[in-house]
Amino acid sequence: MKAAVLYEVNKPLVIEEVSVNKPGPREVLIRTKVAGLCHSDLHFMEGLYPWPLPTIPGHESSGIVEQVGSDVTYVQPGDHVVTCLSVFCGTCDMCTTGRPVLCTGTDVKLLPGVANRFNWNKPEKLNQFINLSSFAEQMLVHENAVVKIRKDMPLDLAALIGCGVITGYGAVVNTAKVRPGESVAVIGCGGVGMAAINGAAIAGAGRIIAVDTNPVKLQLATKLGATDLVNPNDGDPVKQVKDKTGGLGVEHAFEVLGAKITAEQAFGMLAPGGTATIVGMIPFGTKIELHGADFLRERRIQGSSMGSNHFRQDMPRLVEFYLNGKLHLDDWVSARIKLSEINEGFANMKAGKTVRSIIEFN
Structure with missing residues (x-):
């Protein structure tokens, strides 16, 4: 072979x-x-x-x-x-x-x-x-x-749920357990970030803020469920997210790029009691720095591995979401x-x- x-x-x-x-x-x-x-x-x-x-x-x-x-x-x-x-x-x-x-x-x-x-x-x-x-x-x-999986599920799209989709969707639904009406920011609108945005929409998040420097990806994010767009080229993304939430911040921030600065930004854009979930693979040996006083308002940071999946339950469900028009894998x-x-x-x-x-x- x-x-x-x-x-x-x-x-x-x-x-x-x-x-x-x-x-x-x-x-x-x-x-x-x-x-x-x-x-x-x-x-x-x-x-x-x-x-x-x-x-x-x-x-x-x-x-x-x-x-x-x-x-x-x-x-x-x-x-x-x-x-x-x-x-x-x-x-x-x-x-x-x-x-x-x-x-x-x-x-x-x-x-x-x-x-x-x-x-x-x-x-x-x-x-x-x-x-x-x-x-x-x-x-x-x-x-x-x-x-x-079902044989009527297209195999070209089914491949995506094996990593990118389950990682983003699972981070939202399994790891962070986003509840209906909660506010979400997703930093990075690649494949995994798009899955997190689509997953937040499926979970019923009330506000979904997509953060990326690529205008084309930001526009696609709106199709997948993003309600607000933030381009870091327009200024500090933490400030932009807080401005869009009345100065409060979001209840959930998902870092999907795997970089020190964006991990710190994810924590920085949290509302009191909020949770930052690190989904991206931050390079081995890299350390992130956070302000200790921010933890006094019960802000949290956690990791997510492969969307905390139970893949023999989650992946067939993702197939059903696609076949029912809720998961937009074609995009x-x-x-x-x-x-x-x-x-x-x-x-x-x-x-x-x-x-x-x-x-x-x-």
């Missing part, structure tokens, strides 16, 4: 011919249909987060089950599935207390460099990326890394590309030209 391989950070991906093993116990072989280009991939490709190399990146994907290993009970060949990097064991303390996204079962959620699922004609080991590696024509994964896709065009796709992402590019496999 063909796969995009990352040999060195800050170097282009290289299309290589590799092979994947047959499914072992509880493993599933998937024919990849679509893979989304995500900023999280870019963070690893640029060395902002460490991962053993060489590796096949990619983690936002959909496909069709081709083969199943012994003991697999959840899927069978022909099933349509969405992958999720938050594979769960189902037996650790985190799983059994309702937080499978934080699973600690390393027999299922394999640590970096542990998986041996690929073969190629080179001496070095080809590493699987966060238990998925979806920039390849096939994926071999644990059955607890996939969720079955996410900016470009459809081939695997051979992957480096150009990431260049366009860095330049802010796309909300989401997707690779369509034959």
Whole structure:
């Protein structure tokens, strides 16, 4: 099969011919249909987060089950599935207390460099990326890394819910638990930010303020549910948000860019008792600074991993939201590309030209 391989950070991906093993116990072989280009991939490709190399990146994907290993009970060949990097064991303390996204079962959620699922004609080991590696024509994964979906759900759009959509939507609904009528600000209107905006609209937020420097993305945000727009090029975004809320601030702020300054701004635009949720991947080692006195008004800051998802419940619900016209996935896709065009796709992402590019496999 063909796969995009990352040999060195800050170097282009290289299309290589590799092979994947047959499914072992509880493993599933998937024919990849679509893979989304995500900023999280870019963070690893640029060395902002460490991962053993060489590796096949990619983690936002959909496909069709081709083969199943012994003991697999959840899927069978022909099933349509969405992958999720938050594979769960189902037996650790985190799983059994309702937080499978934080699973600690390393027999299922394999640590970096542990998986041996690929073969190629080179001496070095080809590493699987966060238990998925979806920039390849096939994926071999644990059955607890996939969720079955309805076959009438378009697979090109289904791929998006595997990371970007569940991360943004879940941060609003699962992590922050936004209630009807509450005010929300979302900093960053890329794919995950758009999902947070759409998720806030589904949750019934009364005021949804979209913050971004790209006027095109801001206009799209209004279609997805934003009631107010803030462009930091027009001045301090914290001041703009407070001005739009009568000087009070918002009850929920979501930082989706993964930067020190925007994390601090998210906290700064909170009303008393408000909560800032950090969704973006702030580079490894970066620290954020907050004014201690602001905590006296019971302002809070928290993280959100993959939208605190329970993905076998959440993803089918997101499919239903799309099919019922509540989740506007069609508006996410900016470009459809081939695997051979992957480096150009990431260049366009860095330049802010796309909300989401997707690779369509034959």
